[in-house]
Amino acid sequence: MAEEFVFDPNKNYDDATMAQLQKMEKEIAENQKLISDRVSFDSLSEEYAKEDEIYRTKIQQDLKNRYKCVRKTRGDGNCFFRAFGFACLENLSNDKSQLQRFLEVAKQSKSELVSLGFPEFTIEDFHETFMDVLTKVENDCTLEELLETFNDQGLSDYIVVYLRLIVSGYLQKESDFYSSFLEGDRTMKEFCNQEVEPMGKESDHIHIIALTSSLGVPVRVEYLDRAGTSTCNHHDFPEDSTPVITLLYRPGHYDILYS
C-alpha cells in the first residue's frame, strides 16, 4: 500500500515536482519521435480505448476514407510548428517553383525581424539554420535526410524557434489588426513574449493565421474532437485559400495528414 502523504508546510517540494515533470518529458521523448514515419489510421485509433466511440468512428469512417495516412509528432508544446515546418518543406521539395518563392520570403524575413527590433545576434543563428535546411531541400535532399534533420533535436528546435520568431514578427507588424483578438489586457508584444517566442508554448488560431499568412503557405486543419457525430470539421488558414498541407488537430496536439 502506498504511504500516506502528509503535507509538511516547512518542506520544499519543488525538487520532487520538477523531477517528476522531467521524468514525464523523458518518457514522452523515448516513446515518440519528433516527426514519425507515415503510419496508418489503425495505429491512430489504437490510441483510443473501445469506449472512446466518437474518436474511433471519426478515424475509421471519416478520416480513413479521405486521407491515406498520418505522420505523428511529439507532444512537447511545439508540435504545431514542427508539423507545419516538416510538412511545408516536404511539400516544397516536390514543388520547385514554390520553393524559389519561399526562399525569397525566408531570406527577407531576417531583415524584417531586425527592423522590428529583434537584436541581430539573437536571431541570426536560427535564421542561418533555417536557410541551411532550405538549401538542402533546394539541392534535392532525400525525404530520409529531411526526416533525419527534423528528428535531430538541435536542428529541429532551431527551426521551431525561427518559425516562432516569424509568427511574433508578423503579429507585431500587424498588431493594429490582431490586437483585438487578444484576451485580457496584454499588449501584442507581451503576448508574443509570453505565448509565441518561448519554446513549448502551445499554438492557438492566432499563431496559425500568422504563420500561414506571413509565409504564404495555406494549411487545412481537420479537427478530431467530440463535436458532432461521425465526421471531422475542418478549417482553412487563411480562409478561402487552397491548402497545400493538411494537419490533424486532436485537443492539444497537431499531426500531419496525407491524402
Add this chain to the structure above:
Amino acid sequence: MASMEKRLHKELQALTKEPPRGVHVDQESISRNITEWLVHLDGAEGSLYNGEKFQLVFKFSQSYPFDSPQVMFVGNNIPVHPHVYSNGHICLSILTDDWSPALSVTSVCLSIVSMLSSCTEKKRPPDNAIYVKTCSKNPKKTRWYYHDDDV
C-alpha cells in the same frame, strides 16, 4: 555544443560595445570562464535604488540559449524588493516560464533594471524567511508562481 559558446561570444561583443545604461560586464570574470558572467548593475536615477550598486551572476548551461540562464544577485548588496529574496534569488517570469532563445543577457538585465525601477516600496517578498530556508541553491529549481507584474 559549440553553438552555446558562439552565441555567448556574440552577446558579449554586443554588450561590451553598446551596454545599456547602468549595466556593465565584468570582463575579468569572463576571461576565466565564458559560462559564468558577473554583471555590475547601477540602481537607476529617479528610482528607489538610485546610487546603489548591485552585482548579478549569470550561469549558462550547455543548452543555452534553449535553457534559460541561471541568474541571481550576489555580493553584499542584495536589493530590497518584493520580487528579490534575501539570498539573491529573483522571481521574474522570463528567467523560467517565459524564457525564449531570442532573449539575451542584455534583455534580462533590462528587465531587472525595469523591475527595480518600477518599485514603490522597498520590502522583501512576504515568504522570504521560509523560502530562503528551504529553497534549492539553484533558483531555476524553484517552481515560481508569478503573482503580478506591477512591481
